[in-house]
Amino acid sequence: MKAQVKWLGEELFMGTSESGHTMVLDANSGNLAPSPMEGVLISLGGCSSVDVVSILQKARQNITGCHVELSGTRVDSVPALFETIHLRFVIKGTDVAAKHVERAVNLSADKYCSVALMLNAKVNITHDFKIIAP
Incomplete structure (x- = not known):
């Protein structure tokens, strides 16, 4: 690449x-x-969202939407690296099981999202989710 x-x-x-x-x-x-650091947040959100949607579709969950809200804090020194990043996945759909969403989010964070796995060495990344039914 x-x-x-x-x-x-x-x-x-x-x-x-x-x-x-x-x-x-x-x-x-x-x-x-x-900014370049905003680009890092967007890349993390994009990478993890691809995983979560794919895993939920393979689990035959009837999802109609997914977005992730990211918030990061940076250290007060130079370089101003991310110290923490939190991802909140918002999943829309009918009869979406929380256990499947939790599994998808965990698999992305721990196994599949290349961006998250690269950042994990220096950044405390946390995540949660909510499901919205139509």
């Missing part, structure tokens, strides 16, 4: 993936685009 990041001027950078997709990043606290 390869990527390139190009400085656009000021504190804006454009990342281009090997597949040709682009993402603009703003090092100035995310004023014009997500």
Whole structure:
């Protein structure tokens, strides 16, 4: 896997993936685009959501929606690494069993989400979920 990041001027950078997709990043606290650290949160949410949805579908759970709300705290020193990140999965569907959602969230966190597994060495990652029936 390869990527390139190009400085656009000021504190804006454009990342281009090997597949040709682009993402603009703003090092100035995310004023014009997500900051790189916001990108880390979004990547964690995306990676884990892919897992959770896939696992729930394979478990034949009737899900109609999934989103994850992430919150992170950073240390007060430089570099300002994440100290903690919490993920709250919100699953929508009919007759969705909590045991299946809990299993999916745990499998993602402990086994499948590459982003979470990379961050685990330095970051305390926690998670919970809620199920919303229509």
